[in-house]
Amino acid sequence: xxxxxxxxxxxxxxxxxxxxxxxxxxxxxxxxxxxxxxxxxxxxxxxxxxxxxxxxxxxxxxxxxxxxxxxxxxxxxxxxxxxxxxxxxxxxxxxxxxxxxxxxxxxxxxxxxxxxxxxxxxxxxxxxxxxxxxxxxxxxxxxxxxxxxxxxxxxxxxxxxxxxxxxxxxxxxxxxxxxxxxxxxxxxxxxxxxxxxxxxxxxxxxxxxxxxxxxxxxxxxxxxxxxxxxxxxxxxxxxxxxxxxxxxxxxxxx
Numbered sequence: 001x002x003x004x005x006x007x008x009x010x011x012x013x014x015x016x017x018x019x020x021x022x023x024x025x026x027x028x029x030x031x032x033x034x035x036x037x038x039x040x041x042x043x044x045x046x047x048x049x050x051x052x053x054x055x056x057x058x059x060x061x062x063x064x065x066x067x068x069x070x071x072x073x074x075x076x077x078x079x080x081x082x083x084x085x086x087x088x089x090x091x092x093x094x095x096x097x098x099x100x101x102x103x104x105x106x107x108x109x110x111x112x113x114x115x116x117x118x119x120x121x122x123x124x125x126x127x128x129x130x131x132x133x134x135x136x137x138x139x140x141x142x143x144x145x146x147x148x149x150x151x152x153x154x155x156x157x158x159x160x161x162x163x164x165x166x167x168x169x170x171x172x173x174x175x176x177x178x179x180x181x182x183x184x185x186x187x188x189x190x191x192x193x194x195x196x197x198x199x200x201x202x203x204x205x206x207x208x209x210x211x212x213x214x215x216x217x218x219x220x221x222x223x224x225x226x227x228x229x230x231x232x233x234x235x236x237x238x239x240x241x242x243x244x245x246x247x248x249x250x251x252x253x254x
Contacts, residue, residue, distance in 0.1 A: 024184060091170050124148065210241070216234075
């Protein structure tokens with residue numbers, strides 16, 4: 001048993017560890033893909049053509065045209081949220097903040113919000129404004145997270161002009177990812193424990209099948225040594241143990 005059981009247990013434990021690591025990596029890849037999709041959505045929203053229309057009209061004092069572009073941006077953000085939340089609730093708030101920090105377009109829980117607030121004093125807005133074109137801000141991992149990026153107007157031969165910032169508040173299924181990892185761990189632990197238990201039982205049974213005939217031979221030898229010379233050993237197999245039992249019976253008969 002001391003020799004056989006480690007030979008059985010070691011490969012099972014190795015396979016269980018490899019399976020758990022592989023499954024955990026798959027769960028981590030799913031988490032990375034989830035965040036990657038949020039970043040792709042953020043960049044798509046930042047490329048909305050209504051943003052430069054609103055910015056340029058507002059900069060040149062065309063307030064009516066800027067208001068039309070702003071309303072179009074609101075409707076576009078609402079369509080984006082409705083489409084993204086059609087199966088699962090992903091985005092809780094999507095907004096565009098103009099360069100002065102005013103929330104120009106905001107959708108909260110799938111509804112356009114007309115109440116305009118000033119976000120310029122928030123530390124997040126200052127951090128986002130300091131980013132270079134194409135850079136993004138991602139909040140620490142938590143059940144509720146934020147993705148944001150500045151929106152620049154790029155013109156050849158001129159420095160980038162900040163048109164505002166896009167901010168996405170989304171749900172990160174952290175508990176679901178943790179539960180998935182825990183389920184994988186429990187599954188592999190149960191499979192390994194059951195496999196080891198079955199292997200142990202089969203090994204013990206096989207060792208007993210091998211050792212019991214030898215034990216009977218030893219008991220018979222002791223009885224013969226005590227004077228019971230008519231002792232015989234039942235032969236139940238044709239393997240080496242059976243041949244030994246036959247030789248023992250032949251010895252006692254002679």
